[in-house]
Amino acid sequence: MIDAIGIVNFEDRNTRVQGLSDYRSIAAMSFMGRYRIIDFVISNMINSGIDRIKVLINEQPRSLIDHLQAAQYNINHKHGYIDLLYPGNKYELNDIYFHDVYVMKDTLAEISGQKFSNVVIAPSHMICRIDFEDVIKAHEKSGADVTCVYKQINNGKKKFLGCQRAAVDVDGRITSIEDNIGLSNKMNILAEIYVMSKDTYIELIGEASRISPLFSFINILSHVLSDIKVYGYKFDDYLVCVNSLQEYYRANMEMLDLDKAKELFDDSWPIYTKTNDSPPAFYAKSAHVKNSMIANGCEVYGDLENCILGRGVKIGQGCNIKNSLILPKTVIEPYAHIENAVIDKYAKVSSKREIVGEQDKLAYVKRRDRV
Amino acid sequence: MKTEMLAMILAGGRGTRLLDLTNKVAKPAVYYGGKYRIIDFPLSNAANSGIDIVGVLTQYESILLNAYVSQGSLWGLTGRNKGVFVLPPREKSDEGFGQYKGTADAIYQNVDFMDMYEPEYVLILSGDHIYKMNYAKMLAEHKKKNADLTVADLEVSWEEAKQFGIMNTDDEDRIIEGEEKPAKPKNNLASMGIYIFNYKTLRKALIDDAKDEKSAHDFGKNIIPTYLAKGRKIYAYRFNGYWKDVGTVDSLWQANMDLLDDKNPLQLNDDSWKIYTEDVPTTPQFIGPKAKIKRAYINQGCKINGTIENSVLFRDCEIGKGAKVIDSVIMPEVKIGEGAVVQNCIVVEGLEIPDGAVVGDRSKIQLIAKKGQVQKND
Numbered sequence: 001m002i003d004a005i006g007i008v009n010f011e012d013r014n015t016r017v018q019g020l021s022d023y024r025s026i027a028a029m030s031f032m033g034r035y036r037i038i039d040f041v042i043s044n045m046i047n048s049g050i051d052r053i054k055v056l057i058n059e060q061p062r063s064l065i066d067h068l069q070a071a072q073y074n075i076n077h078k079h080g081y082i083d084l085l086y087p088g089n090k091y092e093l094n095d096i097y098f099h100d101v102y103v104m105k106d107t108l109a110e111i112s113g114q115k116f117s118n119v120v121i122a123p124s125h126m127i128c129r130i131d132f133e134d135v136i137k138a139h140e141k142s143g144a145d146v147t148c149v150y151k152q153i154n155n156g157k158k159k160f161l162g163c164q165r166a167a168v169d170v171d172g173r174i175t176s177i178e179d180n181i182g183l184s185n186k187m188n189i190l191a192e193i194y195v196m197s198k199d200t201y202i203e204l205i206g207e208a209s210r211i212s213p214l215f216s217f218i219n220i221l222s223h224v225l226s227d228i229k230v231y232g233y234k235f236d237d238y239l240v241c242v243n244s245l246q247e248y249y250r251a252n253m254e255m256l257d258l259d260k261a262k263e264l265f266d267d268s269w270p271i272y273t274k275t276n277d278s279p280p281a282f283y284a285k286s287a288h289v290k291n292s293m294i295a296n297g298c299e300v301y302g303d304l305e306n307c308i309l310g311r312g313v314k315i316g317q318g319c320n321i322k323n324s325l326i327l328p329k330t331v332i333e334p335y336a337h338i339e340n341a342v343i344d345k346y347a348k349v350s351s352k353r354e355i356v357g358e359q360d361k362l363a364y365v366k367r368r369d370r371v
Numbered sequence: 372m373k374t375e376m377l378a379m380i381l382a383g384g385r386g387t388r389l390l391d392l393t394n395k396v397a398k399p400a401v402y403y404g405g406k407y408r409i410i411d412f413p414l415s416n417a418a419n420s421g422i423d424i425v426g427v428l429t430q431y432e433s434i435l436l437n438a439y440v441s442q443g444s445l446w447g448l449t450g451r452n453k454g455v456f457v458l459p460p461r462e463k464s465d466e467g468f469g470q471y472k473g474t475a476d477a478i479y480q481n482v483d484f485m486d487m488y489e490p491e492y493v494l495i496l497s498g499d500h501i502y503k504m505n506y507a508k509m510l511a512e513h514k515k516k517n518a519d520l521t522v523a524d525l526e527v528s529w530e531e532a533k534q535f536g537i538m539n540t541d542d543e544d545r546i547i548e549g550e551e552k553p554a555k556p557k558n559n560l561a562s563m564g565i566y567i568f569n570y571k572t573l574r575k576a577l578i579d580d581a582k583d584e585k586s587a588h589d590f591g592k593n594i595i596p597t598y599l600a601k602g603r604k605i606y607a608y609r610f611n612g613y614w615k616d617v618g619t620v621d622s623l624w625q626a627n628m629d630l631l632d633d634k635n636p637l638q639l640n641d642d643s644w645k646i647y648t649e650d651v652p653t654t655p656q657f658i659g660p661k662a663k664i665k666r667a668y669i670n671q672g673c674k675i676n677g678t679i680e681n682s683v684l685f686r687d688c689e690i691g692k693g694a695k696v697i698d699s700v701i702m703p704e705v706k707i708g709e710g711a712v713v714q715n716c717i718v719v720e721g722l723e724i725p726d727g728a729v730v731g732d733r734s735k736i737q738l739i740a741k742k743g744q745v746q747k748n749d
Contacts (some may be wrong), residue, residue, distance in 0.1 A: 034655040034671070072650065258657065259676070265654050275650035279639035280405035280670040280683075282630075291660040296406075296671050297640060308655075312640075 002049040002133055004118035008041055009100050009192065010058040011125040011243070012216065015162060016244040019364040020344060024063035026242050027124035030327050033295035033310040034053055035273045036067050037242060038124040043271045044072055048132035050120060051080030056103045061086055071274040099216035101208045108202055119201040121217065123192040127251060128239040129264050130193065135233050139195040144231035146200060146221065148174055150191035151235050156180055156187040160241050164190040164218055167231040177222045188232070191239055194221070230292070238263035249342055252308050252325050256291055278311050286317050295328070302334070311317050316351070323359070341365065372452055374424045375487045375628030376567070377511055378417045382410060382498030383430030383471055388619045391721065391740035392532060397429060399498030400436045401623070402702050402720070404630055404639065405683045407648045407672040409617065412503070413496045414455070416648045420506040423453040424488050427498065428477045429498055430470070433459055440647070441728040446647045458484060479577040487569065493573055495566040495590065501626055502614040503637065503644050509608050513567045518601060519603040522546060523565035525611050535561035536591045538607050549595050560607055566590065572603065587635045603608045613637045624717055624736045627700045631666045653687055661692060677707070691726065699731070
């Protein structure tokens with residue numbers, strides 16, 4: 001256990017995965033057929049020794065709450081907790097006032113009475129493997145007020161669009177923060193992971209609400225850059241931001257490259273999730289499967305290549321499915337032909353149906369849709 | 372705390388004919404079906420049947436089994452007035468240390484445990500059978516017939532009947548006689564070792580049996596004959612589903628192979644009667660670009676780059692390029708090297724089979740439990 005609490009943040013309201021976001025927050029979206037995206041940040045916290053975790057909940061909370069209340073995160077509930085924070089009076093608000101600081105305000109009274117030194121804020125729509133203990137140590141050593149994790153990237157024109165880019169001076173101090181609107185390739189992208197003392201957290205959230213009801217955490221942080229010491233922590237490992245259907249698809253598919261997957265997974269750093277008690281996957285005599293990831297509970301009678309199947313998916317005989325992401329409990333009837341597609345949960349694709357998208361223009365079948 | 376029917380699972384047996392599989396673990400903890408341990412079946416059945424209190428009586432090599440079954444939450448057996456309780460033999464204030472000397476003696480030695488829950492009925496189960504069964508339906512029959520004891524029975528072939536405890540019944544399925552492994556069976560109803568007793572009568576019968584020095588303290592050999600002699604009402608409860616007592620390496624292999632049948636009667640994918648088990652955090656299974664898979668049951672965490680045919684693979688197995696796994700059961704964390712061939716085998720947890728090794732052949736089922744065995748076949 002380390003002397004910090006974790007706060008899991010949500011994406012801002014402009015960040016959406018087309019189609020999927022109509023039903024759940026990015027945190028609750030399926031990843032690699034087995035996980036939800038939020039499992040990574042929570043497992044990072046637990047593996048780092050943080051067992052007091054507050055999860056900020058935004059729109060479409062059902063799916064996320066359903067997952068969190070049953071996930072097996074191995075939290076010791078006598079000493080630790082996972083709190084779900086959802087402001088009860090949200091619907092009196094215009095959407096523009098509903099941001100992270102609005103929910104964080106609710107934590108202040110409780111937090112001020114608790115004993116711990118640091119707060120770690122981390123997002124639920126980014127995926128990486130990071131030891132927060134290292135960040136906290138660096139933070140304490142540097143004497144910074146706030147430490148921000150960032151990654152140097154070389155493809156800013158295409159990736160991390162809409163994320164925050166930071167200017168970092170030679171001493172490691174962050175001098176400006178602005179949106180990445182794709183003007184250059186080389187830049188420092190914020191991983192939206194922030195470490196600060198409890199007092200700084202309380203001050204910043206209070207200050208944000210005093211300045212403007214529109215101010216989110218990133219707004220207040222940009223606002224105080226010249227007044228307090230905000231330092232960067234350079235992170236060089238795998239980092240992905242799920243902020244569009246294309247990126248969601250790509251992040252999933254990238255895991256079919258096991259060398260990439262190794263950057264997220266190893267035995268010393270388990271990723272916890274919810275068990276569905278599904279049996280092993282069944283492959284029939286008629287199945288042909290290549291380069292794919294298959295979750296438990298699947299029954300495969302047809303052909304798959306470069307696919308990821310969520311739990312309990314049924315693939316009928318004679319199906320030909322390529323480069324596709326099939327979310328849990330979907331049924332694909334015999335002889336369907338699917339390429340470059342994302343098929344959302346519980347959908348049913350009828351026999352002989354063709355659903356063919358392109359690599360840069362994916363086909364999408366809605367949740368519970370029957371096509 | 373009162374409970375209507377509590378379940379007692381007999382899980383102390385070794386299962387000698389499973390050879391090295393039960394070297395360090397009791398038979399109920401043996402792996403089955405790519406994911407499960409055998410005891411998951413009675414525990415899940417009990418949970419799904421609405422039974423709240425389950426005692427698990429362990430004895431032989433019980434360290435792993437005790438640790439495993441004490442995680443009641445795996446099967447949903449936690450919550451208000453619910454629980455799984457591990458009951459190994461213990462030292463008693465009045466009788467000293469009591470090893471379990473037979474099935475009936477094991478239950479007798481835990482009368483004080485059962486008394487705590489004031490049950491009306493006690494369900495006696497075996498920890499080493501694979502089947503799905505709704506014990507609530509069996510209890511309803513038991514009550515309807517106003518029975519003292521109900522024995523679940525399976526219709527077996529007349530040939531098989533010679534290897535089982537056979538229940539001879541009248542027209543109304545009342546049991547009038549029991550025969551252990553009869554040479555000339557009069558009936559083909561085999562006892563599944565699943566009993567519902569009225570607790571009060573059972574309690575007294577167990578105490579009497581414990582005093583009888585000639586008794587083998589066994590349900591089949593002693594308690595049931597005593598019940599019959601006293602004219603107590605014993606009824607058969609007919610079970611029609613899939614049921615396997617995997618007593619040997621061959622039968623364990625066969626029970627795994629049964630799962631590869633599309634119409635396998637166990638239907639582990641049926642959401643309305645799930646079999647629960649431990650979930651170990653690991654990645655989804657990965658089927659590589661050169662893999663070939665035909666008729667297989669594969670669990671999470673496996674990385675397959677070779678050929679899998681007619682086989683069951685447990686969690687986190689790695690199958691190298693060009694390797695072939697045919698008609699085999701591969702237990703967790705086994706690594707099979709490039710170009711190796713494994714046929715007709717059960718390979719135990721954690722074993723490494725080197726590149727190019729040839730293990731097993733068409734002639735018989737082999738248990739591969741030690742490294743040396745692999746080299747011999749090399």
